[in-house]
Amino acid sequence: MENWRPLEADHQKIITLYEQSDEEQAQSSDARGYFESSDGKLMPPAVYIFNHENFPTETRKGSSKDVEALRKTFEKLKCPIEVVQNPTFFMVKDTVTKLTRKCFYHLSALVIVILSHGNRKEKILACDDKEYDLDDDILFPLYENETLADKPKILIVQACKGNWKADGNTKRNPSSYIKCYSTTEGFQSYRNETKGSIFIQTLCNAMDQDGPTKDFLSIIEDVNVKVEVQSKSIGWKQKPSVNSNLTERFCFGDFVQNG
Incomplete structure (x- = not known):
């Protein structure tokens, strides 16, 4: 100091x-x-x-x-x-x-x-x-x-976020979800009337490229960065939000049969 x-x-x-x-x-x-x-x-x-x-x-x-x-x-x-x-x-x-x-x-x-x-x-x-x-x-x-x-x-x-109790016997498993939002709470989300929304279009492009080899959480993190950059380039401010509580990374490629 x-x-x-x-x-x-x-x-x-x-x-x-x-x-x-x-x-x-x-x-x-x-x-x-x-x-x-x-x-x-x-x-x-x-x-x-x-x-x-x-x-x-x-x-x-x-x-x-x-x-x-x-x-x-x-x-x-x-x-x-x-x-x-x-x-x-x-x-x-x-x-x-x-x-x-x-x-x-x-x-x-x-x-x-x-x-x-x-x-x-x-x-x-x-x-x-x-x-x-x-x-x-x-x-x-x-x-x-x-x-x-x-x-x-x-x-x-x-603080609590509800009344459910999380334990090994419940079907309500709190460690098995991902929430992906096109924007942050309180802010607008943008959609081009001819090309579609930046978020979904970017997500699909990333899934086409990396879906078989990368886990979904890594893909969506990359998508967030790209959406934010693209939004700024056209004068918008849109920052996607991801809320994840997965204990294991999920990869689509693990479930796709070759041939």
Whole structure:
């Protein structure tokens, strides 16, 4: 950290910048300059931990141990950490609103950890038993912060995603699926009315070429890169999404008989 400025002489300047209104701070070129390192490197990510532990009718025992482990891990990585303890729905929304306006020019990324109960379709339970949405209430608002543009926004969630129990006897095997989307959640997908969609056309070309020899997950990862590049070349922004929980790689060639 010896290469970082500001030093002691700039301490009051830092305080002044952080005490600016949210709007002033987000647009402050002074803030950007003062928080850049002398060697051009960014500082470690900021970490926010939403620890939903005490609910009206129960306590999520063990959650405090997770907070301890997270603190120890991220402190080793020199990350600034803030724990939001037992947040209600309002506290979650208020904290995220402040994050959308906070200056992150000096940081390399933002990490948000959520410890709570959850349900399907990205639902998280706040400590007042009100649900919030992982995309609509956490991730999507962060896109509005220009100081986080093109920086990783990492969400780590310890929560249920439904009521099914995964065990060796169930037919609902959670380790045997791939979801392939033509675009990322919240964004448009593009289709040419004469040539078809970039995603499907690129997928078919890749399958024609590599289907017999490459596993499907590798193919779809290649497709994602090609779709993103092609989209940018014509002025679109389309980034496919893959959600996979396969324990083994699936290759079509393994099931095609020769001759």
